[in-house]
Amino acid sequence: MKKFTALILAVLMLFTFAACGGGETPETPDVPESTTASEAPIKGEIHGIKLEQYAEMTGEDLVSKLVKDKTAPTADEYVAIIETIDFAEVDDRCDFEENATDEALKFLKGEKATFPNVLECADAVLANGSAKVRAYYYQQLNNQLFDETVAAYTPVLTKILSEKESIAIYQALRYTSYNYCENKEFIDFVISLSDSADANIRRVVCYAVQYIRTDDTEPLAQMMFKLIEDEDKDVRKEAVLYCYKLKDDRFVPVLKEILLDENQADLHSNAGDALCRMWYNYPAHDAYSEAAYKATMEYFKATFEDTGLPNWQVVNKISLKGKTNYDKWFAEASYFDAEEVVEIMKNIFNNASKDRLLREQCIKVVATFGDKADLEALQAGIDATEKEFDKNSLQDKLDAALAAK
Numbered sequence: 001m002k003k004f005t006a007l008i009l010a011v012l013m014l015f016t017f018a019a020c021g022g023g024e025t026p027e028t029p030d031v032p033e034s035t036t037a038s039e040a041p042i043k044g045e046i047h048g049i050k051l052e053q054y055a056e057m058t059g060e061d062l063v064s065k066l067v068k069d070k071t072a073p074t075a076d077e078y079v080a081i082i083e084t085i086d087f088a089e090v091d092d093r094c095d096f097e098e099n100a101t102d103e104a105l106k107f108l109k110g111e112k113a114t115f116p117n118v119l120e121c122a123d124a125v126l127a128n129g130s131a132k133v134r135a136y137y138y139q140q141l142n143n144q145l146f147d148e149t150v151a152a153y154t155p156v157l158t159k160i161l162s163e164k165e166s167i168a169i170y171q172a173l174r175y176t177s178y179n180y181c182e183n184k185e186f187i188d189f190v191i192s193l194s195d196s197a198d199a200n201i202r203r204v205v206c207y208a209v210q211y212i213r214t215d216d217t218e219p220l221a222q223m224m225f226k227l228i229e230d231e232d233k234d235v236r237k238e239a240v241l242y243c244y245k246l247k248d249d250r251f252v253p254v255l256k257e258i259l260l261d262e263n264q265a266d267l268h269s270n271a272g273d274a275l276c277r278m279w280y281n282y283p284a285h286d287a288y289s290e291a292a293y294k295a296t297m298e299y300f301k302a303t304f305e306d307t308g309l310p311n312w313q314v315v316n317k318i319s320l321k322g323k324t325n326y327d328k329w330f331a332e333a334s335y336f337d338a339e340e341v342v343e344i345m346k347n348i349f350n351n352a353s354k355d356r357l358l359r360e361q362c363i364k365v366v367a368t369f370g371d372k373a374d375l376e377a378l379q380a381g382i383d384a385t386e387k388e389f390d391k392n393s394l395q396d397k398l399d400a401a402l403a404a405k
Contacts, residue, residue, distance in 0.1 A: 046087060047080050054087040059103025070108060075116040079124045081105065085136040094170035094200045096136065119153055126159045134159070135171035142175035161189050166198050173201075177208040187212055187220075194223045199232040206238035210245045217246050228254060233266065241270035244277040249291045252278070256295040260302055265309065272299060272314025279336075283322030285329035293335050300344045310348070312358040319364035342370040350381035356390040360397050367401040375402050 044050060047066060049057070062084060063070055067077045081104050088099035096102070108115070118140050125137040138160070157180055160172045173190065180186035190212065194205050206227055209220060224246065227239035240258065243251045251274070258264045258271040276282075278292035296318075300310055318341070322329075330336065342365070348354060349362040359381070366374050378398055385391040 046084050049084060049087075051087050054084060054100055057100045059100055059105070059107040062100045062104040063107055066104075067108075070111050070113060072114045073108060073116065075121050075124075078116050078118075079121050082121070082125055082136055082140065083128060083130075083133050086130045086132050088132065090132065090167055094167050094204075096132075096139075101136070119156070122153070122156050126155065131163070131165035131168040134163070135168040138168070138172040139175045141179065157183065157186060161185060166200055169193065170200050170204050173204045173208045177211040181211040181213050184214075187214055191219055191223055194227060199230075199235055202227060202230060202232065202235045203238050206235065206242050209242045212245075217248065221246050221248050221250065224251070225254070237267060237270050240267050241274055244274040244287075247278070247287070247289070249278075249289055252289065252291040252295050255292075256298065259295070259299040259310075262304060262306060262309070265306070265311075268309065268311045269313045272296065272311055273317055275299075276314065276317035279333070280318050280329075282317065282320055283325075285322050285325040288329075288333055290335035293333075297340065297344065300348065307353050308355045308358070310358065312355060312361045315345070315348075315358060315361035315365060319361055319368055321368060338369040342366050342374050345370075346374065346377055349378050350384070352381060352384040352386065356387075356393060359390075359394055363394070363397050363401055367404065372402065372405045375405065 046054075049062075049065065054062075057065075062081065063073075066080045066084075067073045073081070081101060084104075085096065085099065085101040088101060089097040091097050118137075121137070126134060128134060138156075141156070156176070160169075160176065160180075163169050163172060173193070177186075177190070190205055190208050193201050196202055196205075206224070209224065212220065214220070224239050224243045227235055228243065230236050230239065240255065243255075255271045255275050258267050259275070264271075275292045275296045278287050278289040279296065280293075281287040296314075299314070302310070304310070345362040345365045349359045349366070363375070363378060366378065375398065382391060382394050382398060385394060
């Protein structure tokens with residue numbers, strides 16, 4: 001009896017198989033169904049794509065594989081694209097290297113696609129076991145416009161606070177700090193990361209400080225003093241640059257010491273930038289540190305044998321006036337002496353051994369704060385310039401500045 005039953009079943013299966021197309025395997029649709037944390041992907045594949053395939057794909061290829069309507073990807077399709085970032089490489093600074101996932105999103109934007117609300121995709125993406133996928137999602141939080149609800153989106157913040165892997169922490173701090181800038185838990189998390197053994201994490205901690213808003217800045221100040229002395233040069237550079245956001249004059253002597261030390265020339269651009277932001281802060285013009293102004297002038301007056309100093313990028317920071325707040329700032333910044341600034345710039349410019357890029361910035365500063373006679377006084381410096389290319393370039397810049405007066 002059992003043999004007879006088995007025979008009948010075999011005949012029925014054969015009949016059914018023949019009725020369905022004579023042995024052809026149905027095509028598997030390219031577009032993924034709803035992705036959930038419980039799904040078990042095929043090892044080495046993401047939504048039917050293998051690593052070696054991904055490496056050869058363009059962004060348009062990826063969209064064609066995963067999206068039905070390129071003008072309106074669904075939430076599931078958008079999540080599927082994000083999840084392919086797990087195939088992308090990460091460099092030694094915790095940034096994603098060139099990849100098809102980035103290109104796919106750029107392609108969709110070029111097609112003027114209507115994207116789903118990124119927050120609506122949070123549950124699906126944050127449940128993903130790949131730190132790279134979560135990291136890339138944090139990056140997307142910065143790339144789209146949000147209203148104030150993102151600041152209160154607890155599931156995302158909760159996940160960020162529990163992250164342990166560098167790539168996820170780095171991308172979260174770099175791209176979501178603005179969204180959680182007033183949240184005490186997030187601020188405490190940032191401060192705690194300043195002791196990380198990973199220099200990339202300490203570096204992004206400095207970067208995050210520029211967005212944090214709190215009345216209790218002392219813990220942040222102590223953290224930044226520590227990071228300015230960090231063993232890693234990139235951490236120091238970031239700490240030196242972003243300490244200005246704390247509006248704390250205790251950083252002024254630290255920054256001045258760096259600027260007056262030729263051996264720390266690699267920090268001069270950032271240290272000078274920070275000082276200028278503390279007293280001038282173009283284009284906002286909302287800073288009023290007299291100590292920072294005096295320290296900046298000391299740096300400009302200092303004599304260095306190296307013709308590249310003072311750094312041209314620092315001079316550039318005071319070469320323009322903002323269009324809206326400058327007059328108000330000028331009226332309140334009693335320490336600012338435009339004549340002093342112009343004379344310092346003229347002295348630097350008329351030293352023909354100084355770097356051309358630096359001298360070009362001097363022309364811009366004199367044009368901003370001086371008059372036509374001040375600009376004309378720079379001609380002697382041009383006449384004394386020996387290199388023909390530099391001489392002609394500077395003459396062109398000076399003539400243009402004079403014509404604009």
